[in-house]
Amino acid sequence: MQQAHWQAFITQFAALSWRQRLDSIALLNGTQRKQAASALIERTAQSRLCCPACRSRHIHRHGHANDLQRYRCVPCGKTFNALTGTPLAHLRHKSLWLDYADCLLNSNSVRKAAQQLGIHRNTSFRWRHRFLTLARTDRPRCLHGITEADEMYLLESEKGARHLQRPARRRGGHARQRGISSEQVCILVARDRTGQTIACVTGKVQLTKKQLLHCLLPVIDRDILLVTDGHAAYAAFARETGISHQAVNLRAGIRVRGAAHVQNVNAYHSRLRGWLSIFHGVATRFLPNYLGWRWILDARRILSAETLLKATLGDFPHMTVT
Structure with missing residues (x-):
């Protein structure tokens, strides 16, 4: 190879991914990484x-x-x-x-x-x-201590569907109705102060006590302090299950009451929205996959391609609680 070609060749090394660099090393060593x-x-x-x-x-x-x-x-x-x-x-x-x-x-x-x-x-x-x-099924088994819960809403998307169940709209558009309606999908996020997070899709209506009993009750300790906003469903859920509950009145501008606040879970909402925007619209039927994917990245549960491949085969890394 001529020197000019060699210089042009090595200038491309900086653009190689970590995996491609390992492949290059294996090729130079005479080993095969394709297997x-x-x-x-x-x-x-x-x-x-x-x-x-x-x-x-x-x-x-x-x-x-x-x-x-x-x-x-x-x-x-x-x-x-x-x-x-x-x-x-x-x-x-x-x-x-x-x-x-x-x-x-x-x-x-x-x-x-x-x-x-x-x-x-x-x-x-x-x-x-x-x-x-x-x-996506590798989630925390239980939330402990002070646990914040709040819901977020995304516009329903039938991206990729052959037959729409509603009139078509431009991607990234707005709901036809004001406020929370059947055009939006509710995502419940619960997060304790150690960073353990549960996120689930509850449906296309406002959050209810029945949905909280189904999604939240199996994954929380009974001695937690549940901190939420003023949504009535959380208070009804806490009364029925007998858990401690404290609400902050966000509409009145009361965001913090001692150690009680929902800023941790709201920050997770913000990171989740920003991350979903990368994909320019996520089909509602695939939302559980993306919520699990986001948990993997946010909690740094899986840091290497080998660990992710093993998790795909059912061999999950050990869950640790800090």
């Missing part, structure tokens, strides 16, 4: 390997296919591999999965990830929601 995803999948599956049909662990090796070891169940005769029964089953291009996991951790859009990996945008979209199928 890294397959090797990680095999290692992750070993501890719980069993027949997905009958759950028997009496299995034996049954050849290779698509860079993965296949197995045959002795009692029922079914064959399977480490991906059978997981969200990533039947997907191709395993060599790109770690790179795509990096794209998720960087909050890349569907098209940006597709362009970076050289795949079709539909493939990028399919992979996004397959990767988030199990990862």
Whole structure:
């Protein structure tokens, strides 16, 4: 290679992603990193390997296919591999999965990830929601101490639907009715002072006590102090469950009453809205996936592509409470 070409070549190194730099090092060392995803999948599956049909662990090796070891169940005769029964089953291009996991951790859009990996945008979209199928379920089991709860509303979106259930509107438009209406989707967010966060979609109507009993009751300690705004549903929920409750009157300008405030959860709302704006509209039916994705990033639960791939296969990192 001529010196001028070499200089032009090395100037592009700064634009390489972390994953691409590792690939470059592996190439120079004569090793193959394209099999890294397959090797990680095999290692992750070993501890719980069993027949997905009958759950028997009496299995034996049954050849290779698509860079993965296949197995045959002795009692029922079914064959399977480490991906059978997981969200990533039947997907191709395993060599790109770690790179795509990096794209998720960087909050890349569907098209940006597709362009970076050289795949079709539909493939990028399919992979996004397959990767988030199990990862989004890795949530705090319980909220402790002072817990703030507040709801936020997003305009309902039928993005990607073939047949709309309402008149079409320009993306990023406004509701036809003023205030809270059936055109908006309610997201309940509860967050304790350690940063543990629960976010769930409650529906297209104003928040009710019944929805709080369904979404909030299973994930809180009974000895918490629930801090909310003046919404009547929270007071009714607290009376029925017997938990301590304190409300701040935001409309009257009372935002803090001693240690009681909802600024922590409102800050999370702000970060969530800003992050969702990256994607230029999120379909309502996929909102739970995005809420789980945001929790992964905000809590820094998953920091590497390898950990995200393992979480997609059901091997979650240990949940720690600070």
